[in-house]
Amino acid sequence: MTQVLSAEEQSKDRFFQQLAKVAEEMVEEHGKDFAAGALVLAARWVAENRLGKPEDLQH
Template identity: 75%
Template sequence: MTQALTAEDQSKDRFFASLAKIAESMVEEHGKDFATGALILAAQWVAENRIGGEKDPMH
């Protein structure tokens, strides 16, 4: 039996699809090393609240 996706799951799937397209474009234009580094850097920025969230008042 197939379970219907929630609105949140559908939204997340759209973001993953967008991210995959961006990653593919980066690999095609600049190679795997660039794409990997850029995605890791973006993830680090999110984790450190540099983008996409409230600034940590302690830092």
């Protein structure tokens, strides 16, 4: 039985695929430690609502 994904699920799947590709490229060029650190830092920025804001407005 094939499960049909909703539009939201399809969108999320595309983002996961993009993240996986970026992570693979970072590992290839700079190693696992860099890739893991960069992804954790990005997650922190998302959690702290710091994406797309000028540095002086982040604090």
